[in-house]
Amino acid sequence: MVAGSGLVLLLLIISLLAPWLAPFDPGKIDLTNVLASPSMNHWFGTDQLGRDVLSRMIWGARISLKVGFVATGVAIIIGTILGAVAGYYGGWIDSVIMRFVDIMLCFPTFFLILAVIAFLEPSIWNIMIIIGLTGWMGVTRLVRADFISLRERDFVQAARAIGAGDLRIIFLHILPNAMASILVAATLGIAGAILTESALSFLGIGVQPPTPSWGNILTAGKDNIDIAWWLSLYPGLAILITVVGYNLLGEGIRDSLDPRLKK
Amino acid sequence: MLKYIGKRILFMIPLLLGITIICFFVMHLAPGSPTDLQTQMNPKASAQMKERLQTLYELDKPIHVQYWSWLKKISHGNLGISFSSDHRPVTDKIMERLPITIIINLLSLFIIIAIAIPLGVLSAVHQDSLFDKIAGVFVFIGFAIPTFWLALLLMIFFGINLGWLPISGLRSLNYEYLTPWAQIVDLAKHLILPLFISSFGGLAGLSRYMRANMLEVIKQDYIMTARAKGLSERDVIYKHALRNALLPIITILGLSIPGLIGGSVIFETIFAIPGMGQLFYMAVMARDYPTVMGILLIGAILTLIGNLIADVSYALADPRIRIS
Numbered sequence: 001m002v003a004g005s006g007l008v009l010l011l012l013i014i015s016l017l018a019p020w021l022a023p024f025d026p027g028k029i030d031l032t033n034v035l036a037s038p039s040m041n042h043w044f045g046t047d048q049l050g051r052d053v054l055s056r057m058i059w060g061a062r063i064s065l066k067v068g069f070v071a072t073g074v075a076i077i078i079g080t081i082l083g084a085v086a087g088y089y090g091g092w093i094d095s096v097i098m099r100f101v102d103i104m105l106c107f108p109t110f111f112l113i114l115a116v117i118a119f120l121e122p123s124i125w126n127i128m129i130i131i132g133l134t135g136w137m138g139v140t141r142l143v144r145a146d147f148i149s150l151r152e153r154d155f156v157q158a159a160r161a162i163g164a165g166d167l168r169i170i171f172l173h174i175l176p177n178a179m180a181s182i183l184v185a186a187t188l189g190i191a192g193a194i195l196t197e198s199a200l201s202f203l204g205i206g207v208q209p210p211t212p213s214w215g216n217i218l219t220a221g222k223d224n225i226d227i228a229w230w231l232s233l234y235p236g237l238a239i240l241i242t243v244v245g246y247n248l249l250g251e252g253i254r255d256s257l258d259p260r261l262k263k
Numbered sequence: 264m265l266k267y268i269g270k271r272i273l274f275m276i277p278l279l280l281g282i283t284i285i286c287f288f289v290m291h292l293a294p295g296s297p298t299d300l301q302t303q304m305n306p307k308a309s310a311q312m313k314e315r316l317q318t319l320y321e322l323d324k325p326i327h328v329q330y331w332s333w334l335k336k337i338s339h340g341n342l343g344i345s346f347s348s349d350h351r352p353v354t355d356k357i358m359e360r361l362p363i364t365i366i367i368n369l370l371s372l373f374i375i376i377a378i379a380i381p382l383g384v385l386s387a388v389h390q391d392s393l394f395d396k397i398a399g400v401f402v403f404i405g406f407a408i409p410t411f412w413l414a415l416l417l418m419i420f421f422g423i424n425l426g427w428l429p430i431s432g433l434r435s436l437n438y439e440y441l442t443p444w445a446q447i448v449d450l451a452k453h454l455i456l457p458l459f460i461s462s463f464g465g466l467a468g469l470s471r472y473m474r475a476n477m478l479e480v481i482k483q484d485y486i487m488t489a490r491a492k493g494l495s496e497r498d499v500i501y502k503h504a505l506r507n508a509l510l511p512i513i514t515i516l517g518l519s520i521p522g523l524i525g526g527s528v529i530f531e532t533i534f535a536i537p538g539m540g541q542l543f544y545m546a547v548m549a550r551d552y553p554t555v556m557g558i559l560l561i562g563a564i565l566t567l568i569g570n571l572i573a574d575v576s577y578a579l580a581d582p583r584i585r586i587s
Contacts (some may be wrong), residue, residue: 103281108571110525111543115289118547118555195409199529202411205547220413222533225430226423235468236412243407 001252007245015062024052026059026212035228041089045230047220053230056212057238063213064194064242067128074132076186079139084170084178086140087147098144101137109134113196114205122205131193139185146178180257187250191243198239214239264578267585271574275567279437283337284561287330290556337560343553345548353557357539361435361561364531364538367454368523371462372516379466380512383473387508389501390478398470405467410526414460414533421456429453431535457534461526465519472515476508510581517573521566 014021024042027168038045044053086097094105110132120126150156151174159173200206202222209216214235221232324332336343342353349356386395422430429435433453442448480486481504489503490496526541535541539558546554579587 065287099277099281103278103285105521106278106282106566107285108521108525108562108566109561110528111559114528114543114547115555115559118550118552119289133432191407194565195407199411201530202409203529203544218412218415225415225419229419232412232415232419236409236415239409239412240404240407243409244403247403247407 001249001256002249004245004250004252008249010231011061011065011245012017014058014114015065018058018062022055024055026051026055027135027210028052035224035231037228038230041057044132044234045228047217047228047231048224053217053234055233057107057214057218060212060214060217060235061238061242063124063207063211063240064197067124067131067197067207067244068190068194071131071135071197072186072189074129075189075193076182078132079136079185080143080175080182081158082136083140083143084147084175088166088170088174089146090148090152097140100139104134104137110196110199113200117200117205122200122208124207127197127200127206131196135189135192135196139182140188142181142185146181147174150174150177151260180253184250184254184257187246187253191246191250194239194242194246198249203246264585267578268575271571275571279564282560282567284330284562286556286563287333289559290552291326342557342560344547345554346551347554353553356542356554357557357561360537360539360542363536364524364527364540365565367457367461367536367538368452368520368527371458371465371523372519374458375465375469375519376464376516378462379469380473380509380518382466382470384477384500384505384508386470386474387477387481395474398474402467402471405463405543407461410460410464411533413463414456414530417456417545418533428456430456430475433536457530457536460530460533461523462525464546465523468519469512469515473512475507476511477504480504481506510577513577513580515571517570520573521562522570524562524565 021035028051033042033046033050034048035049036042036046042052042054045056047053047056082097082101086094113130116130116134117126119131147170156173157171159169164173195204197213197258198218201213202218204213204216204219207213217231217235221228221235224231277324340354345351345353345356382398386398390397390507418430421428429452433450435441435449435453438446438449482498486499486504489499494503523539527538528544529540530536531538531540532544539561542554543558545551
């Protein structure tokens with residue numbers, strides 16, 4: 001967990017300080033210096049337009065985190081509301097919501113995302129929202145399970161006895177008790193969203209050039225696979241490290257919240 | 264048993280209807296009508312194309328009429344005509360590519376099972392040993408690594424630096440002139456990297472799950488009973504524990520199907536394999552809506568069938584399920 005939060009913090013700092021950390025302008029084209037291999041001047045080399053890869057990766061960190069946070073935020077909000085309503089009310093409301101979850105889970109997520117992108121423009125905002133809209137089902141199940149086990153507890157009965165309304169009970173009494181598992185799902189969700197975004201950008205249907213993203217630098221890596229290994233190596237390593245960081249953090253939070261794992 | 268299978272199939276019908284509704288919704292997601300979009304976005308779209316979209320989706324009619332007539336068409340296997348220059352029926356285009364995707368996915372499922380289960384069991388039996396720790400690191404990286412990046416690295420290393428493996432397609436250019444045996448070797452060589460990539464992600468998840476299951480089962484009372492009877496450790500682990508730990512794996516395999524099918528877009532595109540995933544990618548890029556909608560629908564139906572097979576196999580393996 002310490003390593004995970006360290007990595008996550010480091011990435012946050014890098015993306016916040018991108019304008020000061022990046023040695024070059026990420027969009028500056030230098031056609032006299034295309035596909036230059038890593039050197040003292042360009043640590044990670046240059047791409048097919050002579051742009052500095054390290055600078056593009058530093059700015060790309062911003063994009064990745066932005067997509068990760070917004071997409072996960074969308075998924076968590078939808079998942080929490082639907083899961084809370086299903087778990088709290090039960091009955092036919094629960095059945096309808098959970099059948100909807102079952103139906104959504106039948107679609108290979110990547111297919112659904114691609115199909116929606118075919119109809120919309122692949123802009124960064126669309127990508128974030130689409131990843132969020134196709135990733136809330138797990139959260140719904142999780143929150144629902146928490147709500148089912150919490151709704152009969154004494155503190156909920158007490159709140160009801162003093163006349164608290166449903167909305168108040170759901171959001172002020174039960175939800176804070178379900179926050180722990182939501183937090184874990186959110187942390188792991190950010191990792192998943194970053195992976196999805198990088199895959200989409202790699203395929204050319206995510207973040208569009210010239211905006212730098214780790215995924216679209218890798219596209220250039222594939223196009224120049226036989227001559228410029230640095231374009232393929234470093235951005236992927238950045239994705240790997242980021243995802244490892246969020247996964248470590250998420251699992252760390254989960255373990256520290258799970259009393260069964262305490263010795 | 265037959266009654267159980269019948270019930271599962273009946274359960275599929277509302278899911279299937281739901282799937283068609285969501286597909287239909289996606290189709291209408293675009294601002295304005297799909298025909299507007301087609302003409303705005305694609306300067307090459309002709310009036311003829313627009314007309315074809317109109318007749319396919321009957322966009323001038325009220326929405327429930329559109330849905331009903333679309334449903335009738337797809338229930339006859341009519342997914343419309345592709346917008347691409349070949350103007351072929353979408354059903355034909357998908358069907359000729361589907362076998363490749365299904366075979367590769369089944370092969371990777373087989374590889375995943377064959378590697379992940381022993382890995383998980385050994386990790387659990389030798390918990391906290393060096394082997395367990397190394398497997399743990401491998402699993403962690405497996406979860407986090409972008410598979411398309413791993414594919415790029417393997418292509419660079421094995422395909423370009425070493426020159427051992429081909430990096431695209433399923434066959435070499437001289438495939439026709441090879442002896443039958445050499446043809447098999449050629450095909451196998453082309454499949455190594457794609458299969459490795461498509462199984463890699465699932466491998467990590469399943470072995471971790473198997474390990475957790477095994478650890479859970481080992482704690483159960485009946486394992487203690489088996490030990491108390493004086494059975495050898497070998498019998499306790501591989502006869503009593505393993506069978507019970509394997510059961511939930513069936514469900515997990517069922518759940519991993521959408522991920523596998525979805526992943527086929529990535530590895531088929533990278534390795535230029537002429538399967539359904541590559542067709543999907545090309546259709547998305549070309550805004551070939553009938554093909555996109557057709558593959559979305561087929562992908563969901565394949566998942567549904569996979570889940571049905573998982574449910575039925577679970578019931579076959581565990582009598583407790585079919586009685587309740």
